Amino acid sequence: MTKIETTKLTIKELSEALQKGEVSSVEITSAHLNQIKKVDGEINAFLAMNESALKEAENSDKRRKEGKTLSEFDGIPVGIKDVILTRGIETTAASKMLKGYLPLEDATVVKKLKEAGMIILGKNNCDAWAHGGSTENSDFGPTKNPHDASRVPGGSSGGSAAAVAADEVPLSIGTDTGGSIRQPAGFCGVVGMKPTYGLVSRYGLIAMASSLDCPGPITKTVYDNALILSLIAGLDKKDATSSGSQVKDYLKDIEKGVKGLKIGLPKEYFGDGLGAEVKKTVMAAVNNLKKQGTKIVDISLPNTKYGIATYYIIQPAEVSSNLGRYDGIKYGHSAKGSKNLVDHYFESRTKGLGDEAKRRIMLGTYVLSAGYYDAYYKKAMRVRALIKKDFEEAFKKCDVIIGPTSPTTAFKFGAHQNDPLAMYLEDAYTVNANLAGIPSLAMPCGKDSEGLPIGMQIMGPHFSEDLLFRVGRVYEKR
Amino acid sequence: MIRVTKQDVDQISYLARLKISEKEFKKYQDELSAILEYADLINKADVSGIKPMVNITGLSDVVRNDEKHPSELLRDEVLSNAPDKKDGYIKVKSVLN
Numbered sequence: 001m002t003k004i005e006t007t008k009l010t011i012k013e014l015s016e017a018l019q020k021g022e023v024s025s026v027e028i029t030s031a032h033l034n035q036i037k038k039v040d041g042e043i044n045a046f047l048a049m050n051e052s053a054l055k056e057a058e059n060s061d062k063r064r065k066e067g068k069t070l071s072e073f074d075g076i077p078v079g080i081k082d083v084i085l086t087r088g089i090e091t092t093a094a095s096k097m098l099k100g101y102l103p104l105e106d107a108t109v110v111k112k113l114k115e116a117g118m119i120i121l122g123k124n125n126c127d128a129w130a131h132g133g134s135t136e137n138s139d140f141g142p143t144k145n146p147h148d149a150s151r152v153p154g155g156s157s158g159g160s161a162a163a164v165a166a167d168e169v170p171l172s173i174g175t176d177t178g179g180s181i182r183q184p185a186g187f188c189g190v191v192g193m194k195p196t197y198g199l200v201s202r203y204g205l206i207a208m209a210s211s212l213d214c215p216g217p218i219t220k221t222v223y224d225n226a227l228i229l230s231l232i233a234g235l236d237k238k239d240a241t242s243s244g245s246q247v248k249d250y251l252k253d254i255e256k257g258v259k260g261l262k263i264g265l266p267k268e269y270f271g272d273g274l275g276a277e278v279k280k281t282v283m284a285a286v287n288n289l290k291k292q293g294t295k296i297v298d299i300s301l302p303n304t305k306y307g308i309a310t311y312y313i314i315q316p317a318e319v320s321s322n323l324g325r326y327d328g329i330k331y332g333h334s335a336k337g338s339k340n341l342v343d344h345y346f347e348s349r350t351k352g353l354g355d356e357a358k359r360r361i362m363l364g365t366y367v368l369s370a371g372y373y374d375a376y377y378k379k380a381m382r383v384r385a386l387i388k389k390d391f392e393e394a395f396k397k398c399d400v401i402i403g404p405t406s407p408t409t410a411f412k413f414g415a416h417q418n419d420p421l422a423m424y425l426e427d428a429y430t431v432n433a434n435l436a437g438i439p440s441l442a443m444p445c446g447k448d449s450e451g452l453p454i455g456m457q458i459m460g461p462h463f464s465e466d467l468l469f470r471v472g473r474v475y476e477k478r
Numbered sequence: 479m480i481r482v483t484k485q486d487v488d489q490i491s492y493l494a495r496l497k498i499s500e501k502e503f504k505k506y507q508d509e510l511s512a513i514l515e516y517a518d519l520i521n522k523a524d525v526s527g528i529k530p531m532v533n534i535t536g537l538s539d540v541v542r543n544d545e546k547h548p549s550e551l552l553r554d555e556v557l558s559n560a561p562d563k564k565d566g567y568i569k570v571k572s573v574l575n
Contacts, residue, residue, distance in 0.1 A: 104555050197534050211534065240540040241533065309519040320494060327495070329570055331559035341571045342495075350497040358496055363510055365490040366482070376517065381530035383523045388531065421512055437534030462535060 006031045007167040011224040014170060015072045018064070025064070025075025029057035029119055032077045036121070036168045044143050045153075045163035047082050048090040049122035056119045063117065073231065074117030079163045079172035082123040083130050083156075084215065085204040086110050089120065093206045094138040095128040097326055097333045097352035107204020108236045109173055109215050116231055124172050125159030129323065130180055130208045131356045132156050133426040136413060139354055145187060147452055151410040154184030160218045161188040171219050171228055175205060177212045178311050179405070179430025182442035185218055186405035186455020189444040191225050191472070192218045194430075196462045197437035198243040200229075201236035209318035210241075212311075212434045222443060222472035226250035229465060246463040253466055258474045259293035261467075264398030268304035269429055275408045277448040282404045282456045285445035288478055289402075289471065297398050301390040304432055306383050311431040312424055313367050313380035320364025323357060359420060388436040391461070400471055401459040403429055405442045409452035433459055441468040443476065482510040 004017060006028045017023045033053065040046050050056075060075035080086055083093045085103035087110075092098040106114065113120070127137035135143040135158030143158045145151040146166040153162040157174030161184035164172055174181040176194035185192030193216040200215045207213060217228040230251060235244020263286065270279060290296050328334035328348025335347030353361070367376035394401060406426060416423040433440040440459040447453055458468045487506045491498045498506065549556075553566055562569040 101559055104551050104558070198537070211532070237542065240542075241535075241537060243535055243537070303523060306520050306523050309517045312513060313517050313520070324494075328561065329568060331561075334561035338571055341573045344571045345495040346497050349495050353496070359506075359509060361494045361496065362487070362490055362506055363513060365494045366486065366510060366514075369490060369493065376514075378530050379520055379525070380517075381532065382525040382528045383520045384534075385528050385531035386523055386525060388534065389528075420509060421516055424513075435534075 007035045009170065010221050011073065011076055011170050011219065011227055012221070014076050018075055019072070025057040025060040025119065026054065028075065029053055029077050029121070032121060032169060035166070039166050040168060042144060042149060043146055043162050043166050043168070044141050045125055045159040045166065045168060046079070046122045047092065047094065047125050047140055047159070050089050050120045053077070053119050053121050060117050060119065070115065070117035075119065076171070077119045077121045077169055078113055079121055079124045079160060079169040080110060081126050081157050081160050081172065081174045083126060083175055083206040083208070084110060084173060085206070086120060086123065089123060091123060091206070093129050094126045094140055095352070095354060095357065096139040098331070099333070101331055105204060108201035108238060109232045110204065112232050113173070121169055124157070124163055127156035127158070127356070128354050129206070129357050130156040130175055130177060131319070131360060133179070133183055133423055134416070135159060137354070137356050142413065145410045147189065148410065148450070151412055151452070152187065154187035154410060156180040157218065158184045161185050161190055161192065164188070164190045164218050164220060171217060171224065173215055173232070174218050175208070175213055175215045176434065177208050178315060178434050179427040181216050181218060182405045182430050182440060182455070182457055183426065185442040186444070187410040187453065189453030190218055190220060191222050191444070192216065192442045193225050193229055193465065194433060194440045195229060195233065195465055196243070196246070196439045198241050199233050199246065199439070199463065199465070201234070201239040201242045203236050203238035207322040209315040210322065211318060212315060214434070222441070222469055222476045223254065225441070226254055226469040248466045250466050250469050254469050254473050256470055257293065258289060258471055261294045261400065261471065262398040263289060263294045263296050264299035264394055264401040265296060266299050266301045266304065266394070266401055266403060268301050269403030273407050273428070274404060278404050278406070278408060278454050281446035281448070281454045282402070285456055285475060286402055289475060292474055292478070299394045299397055299401065301394055301432070303383065303386045303390045307387060307432040307435060308424060308428055310380045310383045310387065310435060311427070312363070313376050314384065316360040316364035317368050317377050318364070319360040320368065323353070323361055326352060328352065356420070384435050387432055391436045391438055395461045399460070400464070400467060402456055405429060405455035405457045409448050409450070409454055429457070438462055439465045439468055441472050443472050445475070482507050482514065
């Protein structure tokens, strides 16, 4: 047997190598664990490890020998963002509030990966509670960008994107509330899908903003991403907002090409504030797709400018409600020696929650409080409807929309220190897809003069993931 | 412009069950004011005739039958992460002093 460098392989290649008997799950799993050992001291993409990963790999190999393989993914390793519950593996949402917390259940996405025989290697670092765009807000130290350790990997799923970029895992499941899969995928040069809201169950996510949260795959290739979305999508009776009827086979038409498709370029995504190199590179990708038979149409999403303002009302409002459960009673950090119950709440929460979580809780409580609800929250829900309408109008003129994922490439650590608003504005191109609930596929489209990855995103109407993969795949194979 | 007053910070921190130290009051006043000032942008949007949107994919009132199902978890498991417990119950501080 020739020695294969399995950490460089895609899920598709690993699956084929396993099926041909060229490599075992134990070999693949060991190689990835070795890679983690080698690079993660610097990268810090992993928080907790699954101690029984190798044992599970042995079981996978045994199943394969007996002809009882669970799926084409049986024996392939995966990382899970730390806001997603994994039974028996410490899950903290990268917050000291949940240090030592051992979930009793697997999130539905995790359950589906395990039922397919995939091996969970460990938990990926992120901004605490998924609040942030750089992983600098993790209570357990930031993740570093594998392309340049002086720069952030993006966030909040920064550990997931960095782990895939650094060959520590071929797949990590992230979550995207305002760009948290796409922006780090862009910064790290990997592929990330934020699916349509409700396509992938939220059951078992440590909720951030429930009307916006979407779990999705981060992978090395568009093809791998489609493979994994097919596995994790679908109705879940444990998530009343999940949508079952719209699940498609994302591989069926993936090689069909793009001839005749119309790509919309929203002028609001290419205006002031967009870095020149990012703009040039995304436009080069668009021109490549034009050569491959698409038609380019100029469109407008006039309410884009209200995106961040709307998002930073709705999201903290939901955060303030969702983080209300961390009271030091059922689990999590619990204050000692409080006088009475209400003091116990105050003391547990004040010590256990970090600055950014507190800022969002305070902001959310403010916009939901009597006298401000109509002016902020209710108004934001109306503007959200406008933003959704923008996309509906645009998709009458085009099949998909392409734009940059972020205004710049990965920034230096500390660049937005002491300025929360500047950090929030990083999400200017990503939040609108969340507000409108539409899917968006982020993928690399080149590098800047410093060698840092540049990302573009392909957006489509609700439940058009198959189309996004088709377009992404054509570009990937260019 | 500071429009979030000290009293506001006091009131919301009480509602959110967060203790704010004396020097943090100013920080929260400044930060929340700056973010809300930015958020004011939404008042420029023309929302006449637009209803507030709650669910983005159009689902509403998803209910299940009111039937009981056995728990998938054992009592001891459910209690395993609780910091303080006694006789199979979660123990809390007294509500009244």
